[in-house]
Amino acid sequence: MTFPERALATRITLLMLGIGLIMAFAGHDIGFRLQGAVVVAATLATLVVLFLIRTQPEPSPQELTYYYDAPIKAGIYLSLIWAVLGMFVGVWVALLLAYPELTFDYAWSSLGRLRPVHTSGVIFGFGGNALIATSFHVVQRTSRTRLPDQLSPWFVLLGFNLFCLVAATGYLLGITQSKEYAEPEWYADIWLVIVWVTYLVLYLRTLARRQEPHIYVANWYYLAFILVVAVLHIINNLAVPVSLLGSKSYSLFAGVQDAMTQWWYGHNAVAFFLTAGFLGMLYYYLPKRAERPIYSYRMSIISFWGITFMYMWAGSHHLHYTALPQWVQTLGVTFSVMLIVPSWGSAGNALLTLNGAWHKVRDDATLRFMMVAAVFYGISTFEGSFMAIRPVNSLSHYTDWTIGHVHAGVLGWVSFIVFGTFYSLVPWIWHRQRMYSLFLIEVHFWLAISGTIIYLIAMWNAGITQGIMWRTYNESGTLTYSFLESFVAMHPYYVARAFGGFLFLIGAVLAFYNIVMTVRHMPIEREVNKDIPVGLMPVQSGEATA
Amino acid sequence: MSVSERDKYTGHMTTGHEWNGIKELNTPVPLVLLVFLSAAFLFALGYWILMPAWPLGDTYTKGTLGFDQRQHLAKQIEKNDSEQSRWIDPLVQLDFDAIQGNSQLMAIVDESGPALFEDNCAMCHGSDGDGGRYFPKLNDTSWLWGSDPNVILQTLAVGINSTHPDTRIAIMPGFGAAGVLSAEVIENLVAYVQSISSSHNTSIEQANMAGKEAYSMYCAGCHANDGTGNSVVGAPNLTDDYWVYGGDTTALTATLTHGRKGHMPAWDKRLSLSERRILTLYVLSLNQSVVTGDKP
Numbered sequence: 001m002t003f004p005e006r007a008l009a010t011r012i013t014l015l016m017l018g019i020g021l022i023m024a025f026a027g028h029d030i031g032f033r034l035q036g037a038v039v040v041a042a043t044l045a046t047l048v049v050l051f052l053i054r055t056q057p058e059p060s061p062q063e064l065t066y067y068y069d070a071p072i073k074a075g076i077y078l079s080l081i082w083a084v085l086g087m088f089v090g091v092w093v094a095l096l097l098a099y100p101e102l103t104f105d106y107a108w109s110s111l112g113r114l115r116p117v118h119t120s121g122v123i124f125g126f127g128g129n130a131l132i133a134t135s136f137h138v139v140q141r142t143s144r145t146r147l148p149d150q151l152s153p154w155f156v157l158l159g160f161n162l163f164c165l166v167a168a169t170g171y172l173l174g175i176t177q178s179k180e181y182a183e184p185e186w187y188a189d190i191w192l193v194i195v196w197v198t199y200l201v202l203y204l205r206t207l208a209r210r211q212e213p214h215i216y217v218a219n220w221y222y223l224a225f226i227l228v229v230a231v232l233h234i235i236n237n238l239a240v241p242v243s244l245l246g247s248k249s250y251s252l253f254a255g256v257q258d259a260m261t262q263w264w265y266g267h268n269a270v271a272f273f274l275t276a277g278f279l280g281m282l283y284y285y286l287p288k289r290a291e292r293p294i295y296s297y298r299m300s301i302i303s304f305w306g307i308t309f310m311y312m313w314a315g316s317h318h319l320h321y322t323a324l325p326q327w328v329q330t331l332g333v334t335f336s337v338m339l340i341v342p343s344w345g346s347a348g349n350a351l352l353t354l355n356g357a358w359h360k361v362r363d364d365a366t367l368r369f370m371m372v373a374a375v376f377y378g379i380s381t382f383e384g385s386f387m388a389i390r391p392v393n394s395l396s397h398y399t400d401w402t403i404g405h406v407h408a409g410v411l412g413w414v415s416f417i418v419f420g421t422f423y424s425l426v427p428w429i430w431h432r433q434r435m436y437s438l439f440l441i442e443v444h445f446w447l448a449i450s451g452t453i454i455y456l457i458a459m460w461n462a463g464i465t466q467g468i469m470w471r472t473y474n475e476s477g478t479l480t481y482s483f484l485e486s487f488v489a490m491h492p493y494y495v496a497r498a499f500g501g502f503l504f505l506i507g508a509v510l511a512f513y514n515i516v517m518t519v520r521h522m523p524i525e526r527e528v529n530k531d532i533p534v535g536l537m538p539v540q541s542g543e544a545t546a
Numbered sequence: 547m548s549v550s551e552r553d554k555y556t557g558h559m560t561t562g563h564e565w566n567g568i569k570e571l572n573t574p575v576p577l578v579l580l581v582f583l584s585a586a587f588l589f590a591l592g593y594w595i596l597m598p599a600w601p602l603g604d605t606y607t608k609g610t611l612g613f614d615q616r617q618h619l620a621k622q623i624e625k626n627d628s629e630q631s632r633w634i635d636p637l638v639q640l641d642f643d644a645i646q647g648n649s650q651l652m653a654i655v656d657e658s659g660p661a662l663f664e665d666n667c668a669m670c671h672g673s674d675g676d677g678g679r680y681f682p683k684l685n686d687t688s689w690l691w692g693s694d695p696n697v698i699l700q701t702l703a704v705g706i707n708s709t710h711p712d713t714r715i716a717i718m719p720g721f722g723a724a725g726v727l728s729a730e731v732i733e734n735l736v737a738y739v740q741s742i743s744s745s746h747n748t749s750i751e752q753a754n755m756a757g758k759e760a761y762s763m764y765c766a767g768c769h770a771n772d773g774t775g776n777s778v779v780g781a782p783n784l785t786d787d788y789w790v791y792g793g794d795t796t797a798l799t800a801t802l803t804h805g806r807k808g809h810m811p812a813w814d815k816r817l818s819l820s821e822r823r824i825l826t827l828y829v830l831s832l833n834q835s836v837v838t839g840d841k842p
């Protein structure tokens with residue numbers, strides 16, 4: 001960072017510290033005060049870092065003509081830390097459902113509090129950081145330009161992680177809006193809006209500086225991800241706080257409108273956070289790694305517009321057979337079914353890109369991660385369209401089948417593409433010949449795929465068993481099974497699921513280890529990075545920041 | 547910059563753009579994709595024509611099938627009700643003796659009782675009616691309020707110490723906390739109560755007479771002179787070996803000092819009469835299966 005940027009960074013951090021102190025000392029409820037303490041701790045840590053780097057020289061003009069990779073590196077580490085943490089809590093939550101005594105009688109370790117720590121930890125912490133880091137990488141490389149300044153990428157990355165931290169600690173304290181994937185309370189939401197708008201502006205500024213005549217597909221997806229998530233987040237979280245010094249707020253929406261807003265958000269969070277962003281990743285790293293051209297530019301176009309247009313209508317498939325008017329459900333069914341086409345268009349485009357590189361898929365576990373990701377993307381979107389049909393949904397809804405579907409998406413698709421990407425990206429940006437251990441990547445691949453398959457088979461069986469038990473009637477028309485019996489029947493599946501998740505977690509730990517060892521022990525080789533250099537427009541050292 | 551070239555492997559042309567080494571082929575969209583897209587759209591179009599679909603101001607297109615999920619549900623409920631009235635009607639009209647003598651009705655009780663009990667009662671009374679601390683056992687022969695089915699039915703309707711206006715009331719006074727009895731008297735009483743219970747083998751002679759005297763003065767009114775309890779006020783039998791709140795000295799001292807007031811919810815608003823009747827008979831059958839030794 002330049003000196004003016006450091007000064008500004010210090011001022012922003014001090015401001016945040018002030019807000020944290022007010023929360024911690026003037027807060028009305030103990031939860032809010034502790035949240036303030038988290039903010040204080042995080043900002044103090046940032047100030048210490050800023051103090052330590054105060055004497056470091058400013059970036060040289062020569063450096064300013066190269067890509068800015070430091071925040072990408074930090075983002076990769078943060079993503080991996082959240083991955084291990086979030087997946088660990090995931091295994092814990094899985095075990096809790098099989099062995100409820102594992103709460104050890106604390107309030108914070110109850111299922112209702114740990115579950116969102118897991119979901120937010122992996123979706124936002126692991127997935128979000130991976131998206132931010134790779135988006136910085138992809139947009140610079142495909143635009144042949146450096147990020148416009150040094151401060152806003154750090155603000156976005158660290159600000160986003162502060163949000164994740166406040167969210168996760170809040171859940172443990174019992175602070176929640178009770179909206180799935182939008183649990184954080186109003187103050188965290190407002191902070192995220194600031195961070196996210198900065199992110200959008202940063203991305204647009206970088207694209208505006210591009211030295212290529214056209215914008216590459218991956219950037220369309222990243223941009224859709226950033227833009228739509230901003231809109232979703234702001235609308236779904238509209239709420240009135242009870243007090244500006246308290247953690248509780250009330251949503252602006254009520255009843256069925258609230259449910260529809262929430263699932264319009266929820267489904268598009270799946271679409272734009274868990275899908276569009278990662279498709280951006282796929283569109284860059286898969287062809288790069290395979291060293292093949294994208295199979296069809298035209299398929300990219302229709303898939304992109306198909307996905308962005310149709311997903312918006314599909315949220316109501318989360319509310320079939322409820323008080324939601326039936327016509328809204330109809331729209332949900334029909335758009336969900338049509339969605340399969342652009343989804344498979346993307347998955348097919350990715351797999352066909354591998355034509356001519358299948359021998360690499362066989363030999364290179366990294367590329368195999370990406371190939372499997374595309375396959376699971378195809379599987380989970382097929383399954384999603386199927387489950388969106390009302391009669392199918394009447395069986396699957398409220399059961400663990402939904403959980404199975406989710407994890408085909410987030411393990412098979414999202415995690416596989418992230419790991420494949422990291423294994424490619426780490427040697428590139430750290431200028432290493434290759435990853436520290438190719439053998440460990442191979443082990444990770446097999447752990448991850450067996451963990452995923454065990455997980456999915458367990459949950460599909462569990463879900464269908466539940467669905468059938470809940471609708472089995474006696475001859476007299478009364479229910480045959482109590483809810484408790486259906487729950488008892490889940491026990492073996494829950495144990496199997498925890499085991500599958502455990503394998504997946506071990507894989508993530510190996511990835512972390514392997515990446516750390518690559519950075520620490522592999523020799524630096526400058527010429528490894530075959531990136532086309534930045535175009536000739538230098539960065540102005542004092543350029544304004546967001 | 548824009549120079550198309552032919553990809554050697556697929557034979558397709560590139561678009562001529564390049565981003566950090568990534569190129570794109572200009573491959574036409576495969577026919578299957580277009581066919582599927584049209585098929586999916588036709589499916590959607592058909593669905594929109596048949597079903598309620600598009601909003602039009604304050605109404606919406608109703609669809610040519612005239613299907614409406616609420617009406618459909620109401621019809622299903624009506625159909626189910628009319629099928630079930632075959633056994634619901636006699637179940638709510640006949641008296642318990644007549645039902646117990648009717649093997650067809652009892653078959654329905656047997657198949658419907660377990661799930662109803664597990665869904666509504668098991669969290670307190672245990673899935674086999676085994677009870678637990680603070681929640682009475684239902685599969686034994688000692689009853690707080692009596693084993694008459696009509697009494698149980700009434701308990702289910704209004705609850706015990708519940709929010710129902712006609713609730714049954716069962717209060718074991720807190721003699722120590724109210725200052726009525728001293729700690730010493732309570733100690734004597736505990737020893738006496740243990741001596742008359744079959745769960746302890748201390749005999750009445752061993753217990754001191756002070757306890758016995760205090761008992762007849764303060765306790766006999768509700769628990770009866772011989773300690774066998776009184777089902778009119780829900781006072782438990784103290785002479786058997788079953789305790790809701792525990793029979794050891796600590797638990798008994800707590801009972802006598804602070805009193806007890808168990809809470810059993812009222813079910814008349816949550817379960818239909820036929821369901822409450824099924825549960826009454828099912829609870830009684832739990833009891834018989836303990837006697838005969840086979841599980842329900």
Ligand code: HEM
Nearest residue numbers: 270274317318336339380381384385387388397406409410
């Ligand atoms: C064509 C694309 C897709 C469609 C039509 C679709 C459809 C569905 C349906 C019908 C449900 C169940 C709703 C319910 O019964 O409650 C669902 C749940 C879910 N799906 Fe998908 N899905 C698609 C793709 C994906 C992908 C790729 C992912 C992940 C990367 C994903 C993640 C989820 C999540 C997280 C839930 C759980 C929501 C909850 O917590 O209840 N979906 N989806």
